[in-house]
Each structure stands twice: as C-alpha cells, then as structure tokens.
Amino acid sequence: MSSETSWSIPDSESAVLTIYIDSTGGSQNQDIVLFKGDEFFIYKVSLGRIDSGSHSIAVYFNGDKSTLGAHYIYLEKCYIIPVPLSDQNYDIYRFSPILYGRNLISDDESNHTDTPLLLWHEVEYDGVNKWIVYSMIWSNEDGGTSSIDLMSRWGRTTDIEWIYRVKVDPGGNVLQEYFQGPGHSTSIFQGNRINDHPVLKTVTINNMVSDEGVSNYKFFLSPERGKHEIHSREILMDEDPWTYEIMALEMIAEGKYESPADPFSLAVSDARNYLYLEFNTQMVGSGLRLTFATKLGNEAYWYYSDHDNSSVAAVNAAGWRRSTLELPPETALEDLDSLKIMGSASGSFSITFEELSKVF
Known part of the structure; x- marks a missing residue:
C-alpha cells in the first residue's frame, strides 16, 4: 500500500486504512497507519480468529483518522495467510495482543507520532509450559528519556518495550499473564479479550500500556517476527532497516535534529x-x-x-x-x-x- 503522504512532513504524515470484517456495521477489526507514505510497502497485520464459513472483509481510506494532507490510499495487493490449528506457531498468533494507540496529547497522536511499527515474539520454556513474550517497537518516545540519552544508552530514538507475556501449558491453557504498566511495572492482566487476544492500550508518554481503555486507533500487528537470542533487541531494527528511516523522519517532523x-x-x-x-x-x-x-x-x-x-x-x-x-x-x-x-x-x-x- 502507499499514499501521497510523508512521515517527515507535519500534517501530512500518514493516511489510515480501516478494516472491517463482516460488514461495516460490525466491529472494526483494526486501523493501519501508512507510515511509509508514497513508498509501496507491505504492512503485515493479524485479523484474528475467523470461524469457517463465508466472510467479507472491507477496507476503507479513513479520512477522519488520517492527517490533513492525506487524500487517498493505493492498495495494490492483499494476501490472507491462514494459520491452522496444526501450525507449530499457532499459540503465538492466538495470544498476540491488540493495542489501542495513545491519546494523551491529542486524539490523533497515532497518525503522526509514537506509532506502533513492529511487533515480535519470544518463547521461553518453563518445564513443559512456555512463556510467550510480545514486544513492540514504536516510532519514537515522546517522554521518559531524552533523545540524547536514548542515543547514548540505547542506540536509537525509537521506543522498544515488552507489552504482554503469557504462560500456557501444553494444552494451550493460560496459566499466568502480565502486561508492562506505568512505571515499568509488571502487572497481572485482568482486561478484556477479543477471542483469546488481550486488549491493551498505550497510556503513558513513554509508551507503557494498560489493560483498560480504548482510543480512536486500534492496532493488530502480526507477531510473526522472532528475535535472535545472541543479539540486542535492536537487531529487529537492523533486519527491518525501514524502522531507522521512520525513526529519523519523525525526528525531522518534530524538529528534534x-x-x-x-x-x-x-x-x-x-x-x-x-x-x-x-x-x-x-x-x-x-x-x-x-x-x-x-x-x-x-x-x-x-x-x-x-x-x-x-x-x-x-x-x-x-x-x-x-x-x-x-x-x-x-x-x-x-x-x-x-x-x-x-x-x-x-x-x-x-x-x-x-x-x-x-x-x-
């Protein structure tokens, strides 16, 4: 997909695509923020569990959620890849989080600042049980750590945080689950779900999350990416170098360079x-x-x-x-x-x- 926008230009950072499943009168599935602008880019997202049978998927250019300079979205191709119950990674997709965007500064923050870019998973075994840990890369961190401190201590101005972790037994039953709350606290998840997907919301200026609340922007990124154990978390950015580009363009748009x-x-x-x-x-x-x-x-x-x-x-x-x-x-x-x-x-x-x- 592409649009006529640019992440570095204030008020023209992105267009937003909204997805509905089984009619626009039903529940909105998610929003996709086109942070790559006029460059054709493959946005990988999840649709969640869809029962067998006939279904419709509708996609719309959402002018209300896009920035002022966005007027269209060019959708070249769309692929739907099923993940069957027999897939060895089924649980990774089954428990992946849905994240509502931040709305502390304005209702439309997610279309131009600190937007979710990349979700990934890590699996850690505890005997016969396993922990699945989900982490997110945001395009920037507007608060908590200054840009100079981010570059010195972390080597980037994106924000990277784990947001949800779940322990499941061999039968796929949830044993424990936590999210990373304000103050980097490890908090027990007690929130809502859509099927087995926990619903979270970004609630602090440094992108901590909560298991309560919603906003105008609903993200459901694909958790397919995994992390190499012998590297830092930033290896995900090296493997997807476009994340550095978006990081830099946001710094330009916000006059931080x-x-x-x-x-x-x-x-x-x-x-x-x-x-x-x-x-x-x-x-x-x-x-x-x-x-x-x-x-x-x-x-x-x-x-x-x-x-x-x-x-x-x-x-x-x-x-x-x-x-x-x-x-x-x-x-x-x-x-x-x-x-x-x-x-x-x-x-x-x-x-x-x-x-x-x-x-x-």
Whole structure:
C-alpha cells in the first residue's frame, strides 16, 4: 500500500486504512497507519480468529483518522495467510495482543507520532509450559528519556518495550499473564479479550500500556517476527532497516535534529551521523556507566558516546546492548582510527567486555 503522504512532513504524515470484517456495521477489526507514505510497502497485520464459513472483509481510506494532507490510499495487493490449528506457531498468533494507540496529547497522536511499527515474539520454556513474550517497537518516545540519552544508552530514538507475556501449558491453557504498566511495572492482566487476544492500550508518554481503555486507533500487528537470542533487541531494527528511516523522519517532523550538525554539542543530529555499536558484557556494581570514544585519523580529540558529559545517560546494565557515537557528517568506517571502552561506577565494580558484535 502507499499514499501521497510523508512521515517527515507535519500534517501530512500518514493516511489510515480501516478494516472491517463482516460488514461495516460490525466491529472494526483494526486501523493501519501508512507510515511509509508514497513508498509501496507491505504492512503485515493479524485479523484474528475467523470461524469457517463465508466472510467479507472491507477496507476503507479513513479520512477522519488520517492527517490533513492525506487524500487517498493505493492498495495494490492483499494476501490472507491462514494459520491452522496444526501450525507449530499457532499459540503465538492466538495470544498476540491488540493495542489501542495513545491519546494523551491529542486524539490523533497515532497518525503522526509514537506509532506502533513492529511487533515480535519470544518463547521461553518453563518445564513443559512456555512463556510467550510480545514486544513492540514504536516510532519514537515522546517522554521518559531524552533523545540524547536514548542515543547514548540505547542506540536509537525509537521506543522498544515488552507489552504482554503469557504462560500456557501444553494444552494451550493460560496459566499466568502480565502486561508492562506505568512505571515499568509488571502487572497481572485482568482486561478484556477479543477471542483469546488481550486488549491493551498505550497510556503513558513513554509508551507503557494498560489493560483498560480504548482510543480512536486500534492496532493488530502480526507477531510473526522472532528475535535472535545472541543479539540486542535492536537487531529487529537492523533486519527491518525501514524502522531507522521512520525513526529519523519523525525526528525531522518534530524538529528534534540540530542543523548544522555539531558532534561536540549535546543536541541530536541526523541518525546517519552516528557510529552504532552492539556488544555483550557482564557487569557488577552500582552506579555503573559504560561509555565509548573513537578517534578519526590523526585527529587529537575523541568523540564520546556520552559527549564526555556525565549528565548524559550511559549504558548501565549487562547483556546485549547498543550505543552510538555522534561523528561529523559523511564520516566513513574507514576513517576510524581507534575505539576506546571506558567503565566507571559509584564504588567497586567489574565489567567484562565479552563481544563487540556489530559496528556500522
């Protein structure tokens, strides 16, 4: 699908497609926000459980939910892929969450800011039972962590959070279920369902969710994507690089990039000006800070992930993580001379740097 919109242009960020199943008088199935604008793009969503028999699916350009600059949607093709009961991934689709968009700033936030981009799942076994964990990538994080802190500590300005986890037995019965609520709390899910799909809503400026409430935008993304265990969560963005594009376009639309770029200022610049690192560590201590610095050619000065400023958030936990270092525009990898890795803490500490897996 495509439209004449652009995620970087205020008031023309997206068109919205609304889907109904079995007549427009029935329950709305979901909305699809076309964040890729005039570029033909495959939007992967779920329809949920549909009983055997004859059904109709209606799709509409929803002018009321689209931004002002949107006037049409071009739908080239549509494929419906059934997931039978015999499919080994059936439970992953069966329990995938439905998410209502945020409406804290305005009723139409989801058509231009912090919109859900990608849902994925992870499966963890507990004896014969299994946990299915669902996580979401949003296009931005409007609150909670500043852009400079996001780039230094997480290596991106998207928001990534787990939103729902469910424990099921071999018979597919739900044993436990939780969602990530305000304050990053792990809360027992007691909300509504559509068939077996839990209904959630984004309720905070940093995209925590609740099992109560609805809004004008209803998302039902496909949970088909899984995550590699030996990488950070951002590997999903690497595998779908269009997420970096939408991340950057939203920063442009919201005027969050400084211009001209200055790698020595604390302001964030174009995402293409950064060196991205993925690494794995073991860390022990309190008040931990893991930072990086690099030098270009024969230059005497260093470029720091935290801009050599302790007020900027740094990586502070072990495991697979990301960070970035802002460099002058047009810097290439071959311009790098050396990489420095630094650790500090409020008391005694140890950091074991096990692997630097990606540099780009």
